[in-house]
Each structure stands twice: as structure tokens, then as C-alpha cells.
Amino acid sequence: MKKEDAKVLLKRYIEGVASDEEKLFVEKSILEFNEDYMELSQDRIDEIKEEVYAKLSVHREKKIKLYIWTSVAAAVLVIILAVTHWELEENLQLMAKTEVIEDIAPIGNRAILMVGDKVLTLNGGKQGLNVSRDGVQYLDGSVVDNNITSQLSQTLSTPRGGQYRVVLSDGTKVWLNAASSISYPSSFDGAKERRVSVTGEVYFEVAKDRAKPFVVASRGQSIRVLGTHFNVNAYGDYGTTATTLLEGSVSVSLVDNDGGAKILKPMQQLIAGNGRTVIRTADVELAMAWKNGVFEFKDASLKSILNEVARWYDLDVEYRGEVPDRVFNGSVSRKSNLSVLLKILSYSDIKFRIETDGATTKKLIVEP
Template sequence: MENNQPALQQLLQKLRNNTASAEELALLQQWLGREAIEDELKQLWDFVPQQQPFFSEVASERMLGHILENEPAAIMPARRRSRGYRVIAVAAAVVVIATGWWLVSLKQDKPVSSAPVASTPVTSAVIPPGGNKATLTLADGNTIILDSSNYKTLSHYGAVTVVQQAGALAYQNHQRGADSVLEAYNTLSTPRAGQYKLVLADGSKVWLNAASTLRYPITFTGAERKVILTGEAYFEIAPNARQPFVVATENTQVRVLGTAFNVMAYTDEKNIQTTLVSGKVEVQTDNKPARMLEPGQQAQVIRASNTIEVHSADMEEALAWKNGLFYFNNADIRYVLRQVARWYDIDVEYAGTLPDRRFGGKIARNSSLNDIIRILELSHIHCKTENHKLIVMP
């Protein structure tokens, strides 16, 4: 042990920082196969500093707990917890933690194989995660491709200058409060595997998730500040009681004065969700009575019945994408993979009938698709990739 201690300390540092490679995970897995590992692992874990802000101190201790104490239903049934099975569970938990995942099957019906989980063949091509990229469509129909480039001026509209700066698009209004330009609209669109930040002419900020579109006026000159959203976006609205801000989706309007909230309105999801972080918003569908939200609440517009349901929100889940995470709470596999498909720009195909299983957990969105496939394999969801398509098998 002492001869290997420096290398193992370095490996645990990478584990904490979410930078361990597949080869390094295999090395750790070999070490985990030894007897009496728990005290040694605890000593090394306490010795290794945590340099990355991704995990809090509490989460870091929980991470170690998952490695050491996860008798977990997520990895094997409650019965037959022999030492050999425990080592397998620990090894699986390490792979889960090292890739950033806390994904567990909430309904497990068979134990995992004793084969090394890190050696599961996935795909020869590594599909990277998404990043800052979008397309800006100007009022005259011309388009501009946006990325993470440094500052540059893109266009001028009267007193408004449109600039790109480090993965964000900003409308700088040099005569705020004045009708500095005729009403004209721009559209910001993110592809699958893209996201982008937008600062509107009134100072409001918008973070646009993958496969989303926002249509908005260059300046807000009417009685309200209205934008049209498809997909998902997080908003921080500049207060203006005389000119309310309105987010319109296909059949829902969210009306605010100044607040922070998230709207998820993907057309392939059953519901439109509005989650309020601070302030107050009013959610309305068609001509039905509006519902007022308090911070920490979520309104779901049920597409099938065109009704609104309001309940307490899982804020970590609702805001995970903006915070660089996937986060799932009792989600079915199709919902999980719809999010994965948007972020990695892949199509998902289902071969056969999948088990009725629910999932909970989280992963950093900067993980590769291969990492996600490995974790799905731990829950007996078998996948392969072909020509940018993810094929899911029972």
C-alpha cells in the first residue's frame, strides 16, 4: 500500500475533480479488489484536497459515503451482500462518482454482473458534450453564427449596438428609455448541443438551453416587453413596473415585473413548466384564469388538458441545466435520453421494450456521451452508437 500511496492519492484527487480517465478508473478498481480497503480509502480521501468547486464539502463527504457505504439498491439487491459483492458495488460506485453521476435505478430487478464495469465496450468515437454556440437571425433575414469568441461588434440599430463577447450576445442601448429604433425583431436559436447567453436591450438576461429559440424586439417600445420562446430558457428580468415582461410559448404566457425564473417549453415534452426563483410571475394558458406563483413553486401547463397545476418545485432539478448539470428525480429513461439527445446532438432509437424503471441522479454536462452510456449500463440499460445515433436495447 505504501509504495502505491502517492499514485493513489493523485488518482483520488482526479476522482474528486471529475477528471479521472477510464484507465485510471480501472487501476482504482484493481485496488478496490483488495481486502481491508475501507480504512485506507478513508485516510487517503481525507488527505486529498478538494480543488474544484463542483462539489461542496458536504457533497464531497456524501461522495465518499456512496463509495464506502453504498450497499445500494442502485447497484445490487439488498440480499446477498457478501464481501465479494460489496467490492463489486464499491467499484461500480467509484465509476459512478468519478464520471460525475449519481444515477440510480429506483426499481432494480437483478444484480449487476461481476465483470469490471469500466471495461464495458461503448463506442470507438467519443461524442463530446455541447457548448456555447447559436445562430442569430437579424431583422433583415441575414444570419450570424455565434460561438465563444472574444468581443466583436455584430450590428447597429440606431442607438443599439449588438455585440458578441465570450459566449454571450448583448444589445447595448445607448439611449435607454427612448424609442431609438423602429420595432424590429431578432431571433436567437441554439442547435442541439448548443447553449447561449443573451442580454436584452433593457438589461434583462436570458440563458438559452439546447435546441431552443427566442424571438425578441431589438428594443422594447410598447406597453409590454414580450418575447417568444420555444425550448427552454432561464430569465433574470430587469424591473420595470410600467412595462411588464411577458414570455409567450405555444399556448402559455408568463407575465412578470422583475424576477428570476425558468421556462421549459420543448414541444416533445408533455408539459410546459415555469419555475420561479425570486419575485412573482403569473402563468396563463389561453383565456383561462391566470395562476400566480411564489418563489419555489412550479406551474405545469398540461398540454393534453390545457390546464395548469401548481406545486412546490425541485429547484435543483429545474435549474440544473443552467448550473452545468443534468439532474433527474424519478424520471423515466425516455425523459432522461431526450435531455441527453439535445445536449449531445444525437438521435435516440429504441430496439425492443424497455423495463418500467425510474431514475434519479445527476451528472456534469461536460461529461462525454461515453460516460453516460457506461452509467446506463450499470442500471441494465444497454446502448450502442452508430452514425450519431444512440440505440437503446433492453
């Protein structure tokens, strides 16, 4: 089999359009060459997979299809390479030709807690906070600060590159994405409702309390619930606010809309902004990707992707020249270093490099 024919076969198999005969050939190859596959180290497999994956799946068109591979498809890739006697190093030479990108690792747990006029940098090794009448503790029970007055309202915020979790005094669980915040009272005792305010992107699992509704104020809207699971994306750079309901029921009231509250059912999403309000079936996998530790892109523009990159890797982004307008589909672990994501994007006629301004500020330069 020629290399070109093997490429076509591999692509057809991964896309699910191969004939029965072609599928049989591929699966037979897996069995025959399983021993060769097992002899390769996992690092070697990952390296080959990443490079060939990008070469086969990126097309020089407006829409870039980055196919999500199953573990079987990944195995098929290596097997087909072995079957057709491709030189594996040939697929790695592209890496050597690619401009070296300064690598940046994701930061992970990092947040700032404001209690009155006191500002605390939270321990990044902890998983989150627990708010109670006794004060503020980490989820493992260790004390954040012995001098915190529990009666004061609090604001928990994550910087770019950070994320954090907090369990409020009523048992409501909250996850904050990068560059986000939540303000809440130390206790809801005596209040008619449980009211908090957020910026950025926040996911809630609200503790049920029929006598005391839970209200979330975000940019341009107010969400009222009794007990439910939902996500609010209110980043300013999107121009819209997206409320995605996973479980229960929510009532969304818009500040600039006199049409009354909008009621969402499970697996629905409300998009509000730019003078429009739309309720549609939610792509829950896409909406919850950040909480599940994944960058998930579906017909995503380069700019929207790099907005997420800037928040997660704590970068500024600068476009220089006529950068091609591309659309991407695929997923990358948020635990990956920046170079992994940029290497995939670079196969679409886009170049990336890092410039450092001073000791800490990093700028991602994007060029055609």
C-alpha cells in the same frame, strides 16, 4: 472483514443508516488510511469511484437508485477498498467487459442569430450577446457584424448541443438551453410592454420596470411580470409547459383556459398541458440543473433522460426491442462526455451503441 460485509457497511454509511459503531469504524479507517488514499492519483480515484459506485448503487428493480455522493463518501469508498484489501483491478474489469461506446463531448456555446433576412453563426468562443441601440455585440464588447441594422427584430436560437446567453436592450438577462429560441425587438422604446416569445427552455432575470411589464409568450401560455427570475420549459416532447418561479411574482395566462390568470409565488411551479393545470412547490434544484451545468434526475424515466441526452449531445435516439422500464435518481455534469452517463445507465440491463448515418448524423441505439 469480508468483501460482502464491507459492501453492506459502505452502502449503509452512504445512505446514512449506519449505527454509531459502524460510523466510528468508517471514520477511524479514513484517518488510518488517509496516507494510502492521498497516494492515489485523482484520475485513478475517479475511475475506481465510478465503477464501484455503479456496482453498489444500481439494483435490478424498476426504481434505480443512483446515490449522490459527497466528497467524504467518495473518500470512504477508496478507504474501505484499501482496508478490506480488495483488488482494485477487479472493480475495473467491468469496464473492459462493457461494450465500447463511441464518445461524444458536449458542444457548449453555439447559436444562430437571425436579423431580418440575415443569418449569422455566432462565435462559440464568446459567452453571449448584448443587444443595444448601437446594434448587437458580444458580451466582451466585440462586434458581431458591422452590417446589422439595429432597428430590426431578432431571433436567437440554439441548435441541439448548443446553449447561449443574451442581455436584452432593457438589461434583462436570458439563458437559452439546447434546441431553444427567443425572439425580441432590438429596442423596447415606445412600446407599452416588453414582449418576447420563446421555444424550448429559457431562464430569465428580468430587469425591473414598473411602467413597462415584461411578457413572455411560449407554447400555450403567456407570462406577465414586472421584474423577476423564472424558468420556462416548453419543449414539445414533454407535452406540458413548466414555469418555475425563483424570485418576484408572475402571472401566467393559458391559451386554452378561461379560468383567468394564475399567480405564482416564489418557489412555486405551474405545470400546464394535457388539459390540466397544476401549481405545486417547485424543486428548484431540478428545474435549474441545466443552467447550473448538471443533468439532475429524480425518479426520471429512461425516455425523459435520453430526450435530454439527444438535445445536449446532438443525437437521434432509437429504441430496439423490449427496453426495460427504469427510473433513475442522480446527477452527472453536463461537461462530461456522453460515455460517462451511458456507462452508469448501462448497469440497469440496458445496452447502448452509436450508429453514424452519413458524415454528421449520429444515432444512439438503445437495446435490452
